[in-house]
Amino acid sequence: xxxxxxxxxxxxxxxxxxxxxxxxxxxxxxxxxxxxxxxxxxxxxxxxxxxxxxxxxxxxxxxxxxxxxxxxxxxxxxxxxxxxxxxxxxxxxxxxxxxxxxxxxxxxxxxxxxxxxxxxxxxxxxxxxxxxxxxxxxxxxxxxxxxxxxxxxxxxxxxxxxxxxxxxxxxxxxxxxxxxxxxxxxxxxx
Amino acid sequence: xxxxxxxxxxxxxxxxxxxxxxxxxxxxxxxxxxxxxxxxxxxxxxxxxxxxxxxxxxxxxxxxxxxxxxxxxxxxxxxxxxxxxxxxxxxxxxxxxxxxxxxxxxxxxxxxxxxxxxxxxxxxxxxxxxxxxxxxxxxxxxxxxxxxxxxxxxxxxxxxxxxxxxxxxxxxxxxxxxxxxxxxxxxxxxxxxxxxxxxxxxxxxxxxxxxxxxxxxxxxxxxxxxxxxxxxxxxxxxxxxxxxxxxxxxxxxxxxxxxxxxxxxxxxxxxxxxxxxxxxxxxxxxxxxxxxxxxxxxxxxxxxxxxxxxxxxxxxxxxxxxxxxxxxxxxxxxxxxxxxxxxxxxxxxxxxxxxxxxxxxxxxxxxxxxxxxxxxxxxxxxxxxxxxxxxxxxxxxxxxxxxxxxxxxxxxxxxxxxxxxxxxxxxxxxxx
Numbered sequence: 001x002x003x004x005x006x007x008x009x010x011x012x013x014x015x016x017x018x019x020x021x022x023x024x025x026x027x028x029x030x031x032x033x034x035x036x037x038x039x040x041x042x043x044x045x046x047x048x049x050x051x052x053x054x055x056x057x058x059x060x061x062x063x064x065x066x067x068x069x070x071x072x073x074x075x076x077x078x079x080x081x082x083x084x085x086x087x088x089x090x091x092x093x094x095x096x097x098x099x100x101x102x103x104x105x106x107x108x109x110x111x112x113x114x115x116x117x118x119x120x121x122x123x124x125x126x127x128x129x130x131x132x133x134x135x136x137x138x139x140x141x142x143x144x145x146x147x148x149x150x151x152x153x154x155x156x157x158x159x160x161x162x163x164x165x166x167x168x169x170x171x172x173x174x175x176x177x178x179x180x181x182x183x184x185x186x187x188x189x190x
Numbered sequence: 191x192x193x194x195x196x197x198x199x200x201x202x203x204x205x206x207x208x209x210x211x212x213x214x215x216x217x218x219x220x221x222x223x224x225x226x227x228x229x230x231x232x233x234x235x236x237x238x239x240x241x242x243x244x245x246x247x248x249x250x251x252x253x254x255x256x257x258x259x260x261x262x263x264x265x266x267x268x269x270x271x272x273x274x275x276x277x278x279x280x281x282x283x284x285x286x287x288x289x290x291x292x293x294x295x296x297x298x299x300x301x302x303x304x305x306x307x308x309x310x311x312x313x314x315x316x317x318x319x320x321x322x323x324x325x326x327x328x329x330x331x332x333x334x335x336x337x338x339x340x341x342x343x344x345x346x347x348x349x350x351x352x353x354x355x356x357x358x359x360x361x362x363x364x365x366x367x368x369x370x371x372x373x374x375x376x377x378x379x380x381x382x383x384x385x386x387x388x389x390x391x392x393x394x395x396x397x398x399x400x401x402x403x404x405x406x407x408x409x410x411x412x413x414x415x416x417x418x419x420x421x422x423x424x425x426x427x428x429x430x431x432x433x434x435x436x437x438x439x440x441x442x443x444x445x446x447x448x449x450x451x452x453x454x455x456x457x458x459x460x461x462x463x464x465x466x467x468x469x470x471x472x473x474x475x476x477x478x479x480x481x482x483x484x485x486x487x488x489x490x491x492x493x494x495x496x497x498x499x500x501x502x503x504x505x506x507x508x509x510x511x512x513x514x515x516x517x518x519x520x521x522x523x524x525x526x527x528x529x530x531x532x533x534x535x536x537x538x539x540x541x542x543x544x545x546x547x548x549x550x551x552x553x554x555x556x557x558x559x560x561x562x563x564x565x566x567x568x569x570x571x572x573x574x575x576x577x578x579x580x581x582x583x584x585x586x587x588x589x590x591x592x593x594x595x596x597x598x599x600x601x602x603x604x605x606x607x608x609x610x611x612x613x614x615x616x617x618x619x620x621x622x
Contacts, residue, residue, distance in 0.1 A: 170478070170481040176478070179477065181466040181478075182467040
């Protein structure tokens with residue numbers, strides 16, 4: 001383990017600047033108020049079930065922040081729901097959010113543990129009984145009845161080390177937490 | 191060694207060092223100070239080893255075997271080195287230690303407030319005011335039960351207990367029990383309640399899984415022998431995390447039983463995720479059960495692997511039985527995500543959600559922003575102020591009984607140097 005870490009300490013590169021992240025962790029430990037972030041999105045109805053979300057600013061490190069460019073996400077429903085399929089369904093975007101979060105975590109943890117990744121691929125599945133959202137059966141929930149994420153990872157590491165990467169990325173994932181734990185949501189009309 | 195200057199008033203006076211708490215930590219420090227000829231007094235709110243006598247459940251035993259039970263100047267000398275002391279045996283051991291060390295303990299003296307003054311600290315107790323130049327806080331790492339705020343939202347007809355209220359299954363109302371927390375306390379109470387015929391649900395967050403024995407030896411023998419317990423606070427990448435690690439899933443028993451979630455669920459207990467919320471009288475459970483179990487299984491695998499590596503490196507591998515690996519934690523196919531306590535017949539919730547020290551009586555600018563005393567290896571941020579007995583205070587073993595030994599040697603040396611320095615400073619002032 002140590003021999004490998006020493007041999008690879010200079011070569012492992014997953015494109016994650018771990019030093020900067022560790023520096024931020026240290027700085028935010030000293031200045032906890034700067035750690036309070038506020039994430040935002042706006043969403044406008046286009047037509048039918050098609051809506052377009054835009055994401056450009058957020059608040060963090062004590063001040064307003066901007067993405068490099070404005071990001072757009074179209075959401076819609078597929079044609080079998082009599083929609084025009086201008087975008088992924090919102091629930092698929094939730095899956096993409098989970099996968100994006102876990103995968104970023106895997107790359108970061110791997111970098112921190114000096115593990116070179118060659119490929120990381122997640123396949124996500126989530127079951128849903130439409131009797132919930134269609135109001136057919138009040139005992140069926142609207143949301144997923146479960147989410148299954150399967151990772152195929154090629155890395156310079158043992159199976160146990162790869163499993164530990166995946167477990168640690170869940171432990172530190174915001175979206176994993178959002179999906180697995182209740183969140184207070186308030187929706188109001190301005 | 192009762193070198194207290196104010197003999198006229200036995201309840202209070204002026205002394206070089208005050209130690210708050212006559213448990214194993216405070217008494218270990220007392221022993222080391224006495225060896226150095228430093229005058230001191232130990233203040234104890236109740237009796238010696240009070241918490242062990244009065245504030246623990248009946249069946250509690252140490253997680254460490256008897257042979258590891260030692261304090262400066264005294265080691266276990268009974269005829270059952272591989273046994274595990276029950277709480278009264280621990281209290282007896284500590285009492286015997288206090289006698290053997292002739293520790294100057296003032297029992298029945300509750301400290302109400304500590305403030306800084308020009309020459310050190312003044313300590314107000316229910317039996318008068320003490321003054322001291324140095325102060326050692328040894329009032330226990332496990333003084334208060336941590337109960338999450340959401341406990342207040344549970345239906346009022348559900349009984350709630352902390353490990354301090356709990357004594358034995360006979361005291362728990364008939365019906366189902368939800369044990370929240372899957373560290374040593376939660377598992378032990380869940381196991382005991384299940385054996386008593388209760389229907390047990392256990393809510394599982396992050397935990398530390400560890401087999402009682404591995405390759406023919408007690409796990410604490412391995413932790414001790416490989417040096418894991420001696421790892422120092424100043425050699426940790428993430429000390430805050432190391433200090434926050436929960437007690438491993440162990441129980442001290444003659445049968446050396448393995449206490450893990452598989453054993454519990456094999457006996458009928460239901461495993462559910464961490465308690466995440468309470469809404470409309472229903473307990474919401476996290477969907478993270480599978481991952482917290484995977485994390486603990488992987489971590490245990492790494493611990494056992496490090497033992498194998500150590501054996502190989504020291505050439506002792508062949509002399510011991512081969513390492514076995516333990517089955518992964520069995521998680522229900524469809525973990526329950528919510529509990530309607532009434533419908534489930536759960537009448538009691540036990541919060542085995544951790545412990546914390548109680549330092550509310552310290553009116554000192556010595557706390558971090560989370561309200562914990564700031565310190566570097568037991569040396570607090572104010573001059574002459576020390577801590578003992580907290581998790582990973584100076585070493586991984588610091589909160590264990592035998593962990594007090596090295597910490598007391600080192601901190602008493604630091605304290606002696608401090609007293610010398612202030613003494614010299616005073617003499618210099620007088621000479622002027």
